[in-house]
């Protein structure tokens with residue numbers, strides 16, 4: 001399907017489920033971006049879950065969002081259980097405004113939902129010449145180090161910085177070996193998952209996505225990954241007023257209430273301590289890229305470059321939506 005039609009379909013679907021045009025467009029832009037950067041697990045495959053949650057009244061299609069200015073740098077957003085993209089869009093916008101005015105913008109968002117790809121928000125700041133950290137928590141997927149039970153989400157850590165080129169540095173990584181969306185998509189499409197990323201509920205390694213979803217995902221670098229997940233839970237859950245410590249509900253099978261996910265956006269000017277940021281960052285990247293490469297590696301990439309290349313390649317291509325997912329979306333528009 002071409003991009004314009006895919007975007008129209010998403011907007012129409014969200015509007016059928018009660019969103020206004022502005023909110024539906026914010027959501028559609030985020031989902032299309034995910035497809036373009038090749039993160040299909042966070043693209044159209046997710047639409048059905050947002051609509052199911054609206055239908056079950058655990059996402060609010062008509063949120064009354066409250067924006068509380070705490071100081072010229074600090075803002076607190078209560079997203080009133082809107083689709084996650086909407087609270088996150090406001091969060092990063094306010095963080096950018098505050099940073100431009102004062103040097104730093106610090107924005108917490110509570111009562112939000114799954115906001116898709118952290119990098120999508122961080123790069124908005126980087127494209128405006130600002131450095132950004134974005135954090136969000138997510139439903140239980142990995143066990144804290146030493147525990148038998150899942151509690152932390154795949155809680156991505158995201159950092160973006162301008163590079164003096166069109167492509168910002170965007171390190172955007174979940175703290176799990178692979179992100180949960182990939183496992184869900186594999187389960188939906190009957191595919192296997194890689195070895196070494198998950199255990200079944202009995203603690204045995206599995207490549208079956210369904211067994212992985214009812215078991216546990218493995219964090220990156222054992223206790224270090226678990227520590228990063230905990231840090232993100234504190235930053236996005238504890239301090240924003242959102243759910244934390246395993247209380248974020250699973251978006252796919254827990255309809256007992258809203259997710260109340262939290263996000264934190266920290267945005268600042270790169271030249272707070274120096275005058276020649278662009279020269280310094282270019283020098284920094286150049287030195288890394290000039291290093292001798294190991295066999296099989298053509299060029300050293302900085303984080304974000306691979307996604308930017310995929311985005312450019314896909315920009316004029318049709319979006320490949322698996323028939324199963326497309327049929328699900330069509331049926332959302334029938335009911």
Ligand SMILES: NC(=O)c1ccc[n+]([C@@H]2O[C@H](COP(=O)([O-])OP(=O)(O)OC[C@H]3O[C@@H](n4cnc5c(N)ncnc54)[C@H](O)[C@@H]3O)[C@@H](O)[C@H]2O)c1
Nearest residue numbers: 116117118138154156170171172173174179301302303304
């Ligand atoms: N909202 C949520 O609850 C949630 C939860 C988990 C993940 N996510 C999102 O899922 C997405 C995917 O996460 P992921 O952990 O699978 O990311 P990933 O493994 O695809 O990439 C992680 C990072 O490594 C970089 N990278 C990849 N290959 C590279 C290379 N060869 N050289 C240099 N850098 C390279 C990427 O640019 C990226 O910054 C992220 O956008 C994340 O925000 C969202």
